[in-house]
Amino acid sequence: MNIYKGFNENEISALEDIKNACICKKIKAYIIGGAVRDSILKVKTKDIDLCIEENPLSIIKSLKSLKDYVYYEKFQTATLYFNNNVNVDLIRCRKETYLQDGMLPIVEPATIVDDIYRRDFTVNALAYDIIEDEIIDIYEGINNINNKIIKSIHKNSYKEDCTRIFRAIKYSVRYDFKIVDDFIFEELIEKNILDTISVERYVKELYLICGEDKWVEMLRKCCKYGIIALDFNALGKNVLNSNQNEKFLNMIYCSKDKRLNKALIKNSFLNKELLNPIRKFVLNRKKVEEGLLKAQNNYDIYVVLKGMTKYELMLFSWNKNIEYKIHNYVNNIVKFHKVMGGEEIKKIIQSDGKIIGVIKENILRRNLNMLINFNYSTKNMGEILYDIEHKYR
Known part of the structure; x- marks a missing residue:
């Protein structure tokens, strides 16, 4: 199966550049995850992730059409920026070990088989070998795509990283798929599984949901599983569907959830x-x-x-x-909130002190209530002074 049908000419050109560099270096290369899934579903993919079983630096300098790149030493990953405005995330195949549920995993270099196993769902556990032109499907991902099923890779998946619950909901609504192992959610949430992750990761997942077209339906499903508590009366009302920040704020307004409110105060994910x-x-x-x-x-x-x-x-x-x-x-x-400056008022009333502030406040009160920008002079300042003496003292 050739998944290149899901990419445009510029994306194919960038991938061919990577392919040729890998062939020269005798390195296997795989398109991984969502890009493979979306190609099979015949929908436009948002991101292209490509795995190799070596450090990305081993091929980066061989790329002929590369404009720039950013390298991340900790995970040996790189974001590649090509001359034709295509971006590709180049990742070293790795495996992950969770020492404790909810904690970020320990990462170490590994094979493509290990990298596939660390994926969240079977539909995302697909790799396309760009050199051999074949799909690697260990966990029946294609079959689950065809049957419209969301299923975790292994039984401890949601427990190890409960943010996968948010993503399961997101994918199920986005593609109209059924989550076949959602019976696990209720038990985990009752055991406060969300407390095992940082408030930053918790808030981030909700923010990402608000970037989706079907965000209201996704949030309703989150409520159904007890992940969050919202008042639906104002949810999705008078909101620009293209504005992620506005949708997120609308969710905040509708929140009846103490955990969310505490997380919002403590988190540092949002700008x-x-x-x-x-x-x-x-x-x-x-x-x-x-x-x-x-x-x-x-x-x-x-x-x-x-x-x-x-x-x-x-x-x-x-x-x-x-x-x-x-x-x-x-x-x-x-x-109409701008009023005369203190120096101007001093010249008019030939006085100083607290009275200046009181006069400014009363001018502001008049301007706002009458919706006018009125500039006072010696002749009509008497009205303000009279009001101060008889009405607002």
Whole structure:
């Protein structure tokens, strides 16, 4: 079976370059995992992983069309960047040993058979020998693809690395496959198997799910198995399906899960632009929502929301009871939050001290509630001073 039918001309060109270099060095080379699976399914693959039974450095300098590469010494892997804009992950075949469930494995160089065994599911445990033009299928991966089945390689697979549960759900929904060994999930989750992995890996798997087209269905399935608890009322509502960050934030808003909320506060996987708003939301959600519900005017809304980033505002926008106030703040209120400087006010009232701050606050209150940018002079500053004396003291 020639799986090259699943690749475009540029990808085939890059793979041929690697193939020729391996032939010269008498090194066996295999396309591995998802690229083989997707080619059989006749869907476009996202990534090309290629295994060899030597250090990638042994062939990299022989590649004629290579533009650049990044080498990772610890696992002896490299990401190759070709002149035709194709990227390939070149991996040394390895085997993995788990000393403890949930821990990252100990890795050592091995054969393609060992590398296939370390894969998560039979449908991903396929290798294509690019030199001999043949598929290596030890665990009936092709048969399971044809029968639309997700099945782990061995009985301890989910226990060794419970992130495979997330991926089983992801693949089952993405390809409409049945997970035949999902009976294991309930037992493992009841034993708190998710506590064996770091919060970074836990959050990462959920973030990756939110990058999928069928993310809502995948999250619902996660809830079904007890992996996460979500309120479905707002899940997937008013979300751009192409925006992974927005989908992830929507999931956070819908969370009823204490483990997830704790993980979000502690994790360091997310970048700060996303992480900081999420942490503030988790910690201050009740206070902000109550403040907005009590807000009587634009100024009150401004006091609650001022300084919030777009992601913080987005998180609160899924609350139907305060949605219109968020909308009003973003589209109207923030346009009128700038007021006269302290020096200008001093010149007008010929005074200094705390009164300047009070005046600025009252000008801001008027501007926001009336939605105007009004500049005060000696003639009309009296209105502000009168208000301060009689209404806001």
